[in-house]
Amino acid sequence: MVTANETTLQHLLEGSKQYRVPLYQRTYSWETKQLSQLWNDVVGLAEDRVTQDSTTHFIGSVVLAPSPGNGPTGVPQYLVVDGQQRLTTLTLLLCAIRDHRATHEDPIHRGRMNDLYLTNPYKPEAQRLKVMPTQTDREAYQACVDSTPHAGGRDPIGAAYRFFAAKLVELDDPDDPLDVERLENAVISGLALVSITTHPGDNAHRIFESLNNTGAALTQADLLRNYLFMRLPTRGEQVYRSLWLPLQDQLEKPKNLELLFWLDLVQRDARIKQTDTYAEQQARLDRLDGEEAIEAEVARLCGLGTLLHTILHPETEADRAVRTRLQRLKDWGTTTVYPLLLHLLDRRRQGGSTSEEIASAMLYVESFFVRRQLIGRATANINRILLSVVTEMDRAQPVDQAVHAYLSTGRKHYADDDEIRALVRTVPYYLNGRANQRTSILRWLEAEHGSKEPVDLSSLTIEHVLPQTSTDEWEQAVSEALEPGETYEQVHSSLVHTLGNLTLTGYNSELSNSPFDVKRAKLAKSGLVMNQHIAEQSGWGRPQILARADALAERVIAAWPGPLAGTTPVTSAAWNLMNTVLAALPAGSWTTCGDIASIIGRDSPAVVTRLATTTTPHAHRVLPAGGLVPPDARDLLRSEGVEIDEHGQASAEQRIWFEELAELIGLDVEPAAEPSTEALPDRFLLQLNEKHGDEVTMALTELIEVWDELGGDIGFGAGRETSCFLFARQKDDEGGNIWPLAIYPSGRVEVVFKHLMIRPPFDQAALREELRQRLNEAPGVDIAADRIELRPSFPVEVLLDPAARAVVRETLKWFYEQARSTVSVGGGR
Incomplete structure (x- = not known):
């Protein structure tokens, strides 16, 4: 027997209790994709609750089993049978909100949130944390809850905390003092969960299996079709043949049907999410009486389906100007502009707007995209803005003027000519x-x-x-x-x-x-x-x-026309971006003003001035290019894990370079490596030999030859230091290019975990961890687990040992097989 209740995070966490993740559960494994989805859901929910504070968003279930050790006294403990990733992530988000509000608003938030949601105050240490992860994750998680200098390290727990910390910096609008508070309220009381609690003697694992069976679920389009034809007991067959089947054929794919139903809803309410399409459509259709009304509704959807087909296939549009704008907006690649496009085409169909007017409206949207991109604000709040155009623009104006006016007002980052x-x-x-x-x-x-x-x-x-x-x-x-x-x-x-x-x-x-x-x-x-x-x-x-x-x-x-005159340009974009970058900088690392300047599009002196005059996240982690640490920052950096020598120099191995900074915040950076051409291989070997002699050169040549025999490609950088890359796939192969190691004549063999995180199949954390463990079997190689998100290296001299070369050789064979497993038969080389 089980008890299932809909609940909130507030109800789960308030009061004395503890949720323990059993040791047999996997370690924390959420990555940027899952974190981004949760963040977007929470931000959207917070915005929705401004106008309707009772709005909730369902994010799944947690399955709990009372701990066998529970007694009549002490903190009630529950084993988290399912949902530990979700529960851990939500409490890390609360840690980030707590720290942000304590720093930027009032220190009182630290004690308040700790006592209410994160800890059981005044309880023994073993019962102090409300959520107790597995032993592997416990130290990193406790650092975040306790706000120690090690919070936000390079492990997955630390990465999640840093992700939310950076997003909060980006979200926090100085003109809106309540935005972070609204976000906290949305997390605490707006996220809906189902808490499934077993009773003593229940088989918790059997319950888990039944909740996570692998059967193919019905799509929302399937559910809506079934509902509509259930409402057509006598007219169903005729409506299906004359209306539904042509609509289904025209839109080609089930996902396009589902898209149509969602687009129809957001014409009326921009807050509706795609995941709620069926429930919202059903609620709307419940208000219709009789088969005639239902048939009319299907006919209306068919009309919209024809317009959606035009959006998906701009070449079918007759008007040249409209066709050009539709094609460009399709090429841009964001479906959140589709509600507006559907509205524009529908207005023309009904005679309310001309082709010239809707082409002009689309040009303003295109201009909005282009100008935001050029000032570095391509994605800021873009989905919310686009989804709100239809419902918030002035319907009394011609549609192109209304769109232009809406995009020009407020903090929408529509760059003017001077910007x-x-x-x-x-x-x-x-x-x-x-x-x-x-x-x-x-x-x-x-x-x-x-x-x-x-x-x-x-x-x-x-x-x-x-x-x-x-x-x-x-x-x-x-x-x-x-x-x-x-x-x-x-x-x-x-x-x-x-x-x-x-x-x-x-x-x-x-x-x-x-x-x-x-x-x-x-x-x-x-x-x-x-x-x-x-x-x-x-x-x-x-x-x-x-x-x-x-x-x-x-x-x-x-x-591309700019915003209407009189709107205020956004001049702080670069500094907001700098704050986001620094908020994402891991504990135990440092960077330079030059690296920051390259990311944000400012010069180094401007960055130095900004850091000296403005409160900035982790400003003490920004050092001169040589890594000399100011005396007043040495103790703090050491407490965070930065190694500083007797001369006050920070470890070069812990520096986060420009490319890694860009990757930390999701900017699209590809390490440069060129095909093996002309004198580059000879230059690489010459530079290697000059620095390390014949023996090291021969050892590395042996490994490169092994790679070539496997079928891999060899690439070389063309800088002053000619680096060597071992390619298992090239850009045109399925899955894109991928390489395990980069070899530098200056003396290091770099393991490119950071690069691998977005390349299948090594986007799976388990495979990257296996690569680390395999390499660590080589004598002289010791890559720490907390370096698995970066680009750690080991000295080339390690490969002088035949045993080390043998391990690396076998690891390269294993890597090549794994990487090529994603390339379909007949594809690739």
């Missing part, structure tokens, strides 16, 4: 938004040139003119324009990813890191006007990149 001119020069465009969105804007900019001989842009990719990986030739050329006190590295990192340095080519790999003279000759033959403009330059450095950025900014301003 575009200023930020196009500095924002790292290549790291913002999705890859297809970055490429789309460049394609659209080329289309604005109106060439009489248009080029097929669909196969072109983004090329960095000043390459991501530097060479001696490029350093010499760019250094000619350095200002006093500047270094080449500073200028390179501040310019390389900006719009002024980017173009489109169909021969990216051929251009690679070639000197500008070589690139210029190739670009001069291009059919793209933008490439011909670059080829007209005698050199390529800061003056040319900034001049091109200015020219592109003017083209953007001419092509």
Whole structure:
């Protein structure tokens, strides 16, 4: 016998009780995908509760079993049979909210939230935590609950805490003092769970199995179809043949039917989530009487289905301007614009708007996307904004004017012309938004040139003119324009990813890191006007990149209209992004002002000034490039786990570089590695031999040859230090490119866990952990478990030991087999 009750997190956690995760349960394993979903649900719920404070959101169940050790006294204890990942994550979110509010609002929040939701005050230590994870996770979890310097480490528990801490910094609007409080209330009292509690003698595992059976569940579209035809006892067959079947065939896929039903709902209420489609449609349909009303409803949905088919297939639209805008918005790749598109097409169908007006409205949306992308605010609150356009815009105005006015008001980050001119020069465009969105804007900019001989842009990719990986030739050329006190590295990192340095080519790999003279000759033959403009330059450095950025900014301003006059530009985007980056920086690590500057599109002196004059998360973890720690920060950094030598120098192994910072907050960074061409292999071996001698060179050559015999590819970086990459797959293979190790002649073999986290099948934590354990069997290799989200390394000299080489050789074979398992027969190489 079991007892099942709908409950809230508040009810579960308040009062003296403890939820213990049994030792046989798996360790904490939620990653960014699951954390993002929970965060988006909570943020959406908090927004919904502004207008209807009773709104809840169901997030699943927890199955609890009374602990066999419970007695008449003491804290009641429950074993968490199912739902431990969810329960642990929610309490980590509460820890992050507590710390954020205690820091930014009032220290009283720390004691309040601890006593109410996180601990059993005044109880023995073994009973103090309300949630007690498995032993493996316990230390990291306790650090978060107790706010010790080790909170937010590199383990999965710490990563979850840091994820929420960074998101809270991003969410917290200084103009809205209640936004974080609303979020806390949504978590505590708005998230609905089903608490299933077994009774003594019940088989908790049998109950768990019945709750998690693997049968194929009905989709919401299936449920709604069944409900509709249950309401048509005499007309069902006729309605099915004449209306439902054509609708189903037209939309092709069940998921498109479900999308249609949701789009229909959000025309009336933007707060409705796709997961609630069936329940909300059923509630609406319950109010209809008789078969005639139900048949009319199916007919109405069929009409909307035809419009959705046009949105999904823009080539079927007759009007050229509307077709162009629909295609571009489809290429942008966000379905949250679909409710507005459906509304626009429906208004035209009913005669309320013209094709010209709805094409103009779509242009404003496109402009909104483009301008936000260019200032580095591509995703901020975008879903909420788009879903609210239909219900909140002024219906009395022509529809294009109404859309323009809605997007122009409030904190929507619709950049004006002055912002575009200023930020196009500095924002790292290549790291913002999705890859297809970055490429789309460049394609659209080329289309604005109106060439009489248009080029097929669909196969072109983004090329960095000043390459991501530097060479001696490029350093010499760019250094000619350095200002006093500047270094080449500073200028390179501040310019390389900006719009002024980017173009489109169909021969990216051929251009690679070639000197500008070589690139210029190739670009001069291009059919793209933008490439011909670059080829007209005698050199390529800061003056040319900034001049091109200015020219592109003017083209953007001419092509995409800005917000209505009088709206306030968002000038704090870069500093908000810096706060988000620093909030995500793990305990026991450090970074530099230069790395931060490269991420946010500002120069290093501006970052230094900001850190010195403004309260910023983890500012003490930002050090000079050499890692010298100020005396007043040494004790604090040591308490967090940073190793500092007798000279006050922080360990270089604990530095978080630019690329890793970008990855911490989800920016799209791909480590640069080039195919094996010309002299690069020889240069790699020469540099390796110069630093480490013949024996190390021979040992590494042996491993590289093993990799080649397996069928892997060898890639080389083209910087001053020629790195070596062991590719198991290339970009065009199923699953994308992947490599286990990067070898640097300076003396380290880097294990690229951070890269592997988003590459199947090594996006599974268990496989990455197995890779770590296999490598640790080699004498001299000792990779700590808390480095599994980063890029730890071991010295190349380790491979002088034949036993170590044997272990690494077998590990490489294992890795290759795992990586190639995702490539279908006949695919890949």
